[in-house]
Amino acid sequence: MFRPLSLFVGLRYTAAKRGNHFISFISLVSILGLMLGVAALILVLSVMNGFDRELRQRILGMVPHATLSGYGDQGLSDWRELRKGVLDGRGVQGAAPYIQAQGMLTSRGRVQGGLVNGIDPVFEPEVSILERHMDIGQLSDLQAGEYRIVLGELLARFLGVSVGDKVTLVLPEASISVAGVVPRLKRFEVSGIFSVGAELDANLAYIHIDDAARIKRMTPGSVDGLRLKFADLFDAPRLAREVAAAQSSSLYVSDWTRTHGNLFQAIQMEKRMIALLLLLIVFVAAFNIVSTLVMVVTDKQSDIAILRTMGATPGAILRVFMVQGILIGLIGTGLGVALGITLALTVTDLVAWVERALGIQFLSADVYFISYLPSELVWSDVAMITAAAFVISFVATLYPAWRASRTQPAEALRYE
Structure with a gap:
């Protein structure tokens, strides 16, 4: 049999087609929420980095x-x-x-x-x-x-x-x-x-x-x-x-x-505040992971009881559901990083194409200090966002997994 047991069972629970489609839907929502949160964070921070770069190279290059x-x-x-x-x-x-x-x-x-x-x-x-x-x-x-x-x-x-x-x-x-x-x-x-x-x-x-x-x-x-x-x-x-x-x-x-210090400080302040606000999307996705695993634990009470009677320890049960939650976090974070990097590298050309297609200009030089949407992908920001999203999704798995490990076989099988 595939070893370790906790990883094997956790992957089976994640990949298997469940009878409860609502749980599968919530799992998908959790992955999509995490993906969008991570992608939005990478994109917005890249745009703010772009504004910061343009301020240094263009505005402070002329003054x-x-x-x-x-x-x-x-x-x-x-x-x-x-x-x-x-x-x-x-x-x-x-x-x-x-x-x-x-x-x-x-x-x-x-x-x-x-x-x-x-x-x-x-x-x-x-x-x-x-x-x-x-x-x-x-x-x-x-x-x-x-x-x-x-x-x-x-x-x-x-x-x-x-x-x-x-x-x-x-x-x-x-x-x-x-x-x-x-x-x-x-x-x-x-x-x-x-x-x-x-x-x-x-x-x-x-x-x-x-x-x-x-x-x-x-x-x-x-x-x-x-x-x-x-x-x-x-x-x-x-x-x-x-x-x-x-x-x-x-x-x-x-x-x-x-002369331009206030503008530079405003961009730095906006970057921090927007990052903090967008991080809330990741927290919302983490709450979805919690609710998903809680419902999975409730749905799998009899399976957990059977594993316990066969000799599985509470620690093994804990690791089974941690594997499932961590896998959701990895998939959501990975997809979000890929989407965010793609958007960060193409958003300038994409916005320019939309402006040409619609005949409008989103950033007018009469109002803003530059006339186009800049973007600069900073890999340290990507690493920080990836690490934060994974840590948040990992912490979200702890309570449902602990709750599963506390399941008593006799209580779970009483009405089976």
């Missing part, structure tokens, strides 16, 4: 990890020497000068507010992924004195412009002329369009740093500050202050946690 600037309206006139010193700092991968201005861009009667960054095309690739996401044109097209501008894809679409068209930048500063007080205006030619698939496409524009200095009437050679990139963005707040302290005490330090 600086940290900035060094003068206090108030003071600029940095010796930024080249400061840059050399900063690059020697621990963890610093790049540094680039910038001049920043808030303004309105107008074209063909349309007006849109935006943040205009004056950059040096030579140094900017050290701190930004902008060059890798140029749809049309190149950063090198920004030449001093040419008054050219690079727009985000959504911003260009709203203004109805493309490469070669003209846009007017209106700064919130007044100039006094013979006509009176008028806003400061400057006309630019669109030389490029970038797209990072995020909200930044709708409110960012780039011009040459020398052109920005002229329209802001800054001292020649001065900049607002330096943008820094670090090897580890989570070390940026601490390392930026160390770098600034080593260079000068008159530098104002800012970092990404002040």
Whole structure:
């Protein structure tokens, strides 16, 4: 006979066609519930990991990890020497000068507010992924004195412009002329369009740093500050202050946690809360396993009594029903892991296909910080979910199996 006995009998009970079809139905529901719970957990955590990745690579790839600037309206006139010193700092991968201005861009009667960054095309690739996401044109097209501008894809679409068209930048500063007080205006030619698939496409524009200095009437050679990139963005707040302290005490330090830290923390909080909520589905499936095994124990009272009279110990009976419950848990968890991994790897393309088929967009870049559904499968999450689901299903088998082991043969066979 197949040994061990508990495994043999447990597998026979699980595989045999029962006369009570309701128990078989509850077993199937238990497996499906566990499968859906595990698959949903893997899928949702993969999507949240995708949002986390996009935030790091795209949003934090376009905004600086940290900035060094003068206090108030003071600029940095010796930024080249400061840059050399900063690059020697621990963890610093790049540094680039910038001049920043808030303004309105107008074209063909349309007006849109935006943040205009004056950059040096030579140094900017050290701190930004902008060059890798140029749809049309190149950063090198920004030449001093040419008054050219690079727009985000959504911003260009709203203004109805493309490469070669003209846009007017209106700064919130007044100039006094013979006509009176008028806003400061400057006309630019669109030389490029970038797209990072995020909200930044709708409110960012780039011009040459020398052109920005002229329209802001800054001292020649001065900049607002330096943008820094670090090897580890989570070390940026601490390392930026160390770098600034080593260079000068008159530098104002800012970092990404002040500008986008709340968004990053919100994603982490949502990931934990959603995982906790979805874990309740697994608990519900575990309760189904409990109810299934309790009904099986009730249905098999006479079989248990016969096994006891033939010499089976209470421990052997306990293991018989634990085998049955664990098998349900293994099947449900295994199917859930397979389904969850499949969905996590294909959900981005699947959602994109549905959007094309229905002609709708689930994630609009005007509302969300990215315009598509990202997904990143993290195998440590899969292992954690698999282990948690198996432990929960194993614990669910303990009470029904213990109850079966307590069956008294005389009581069970009294009315047989």
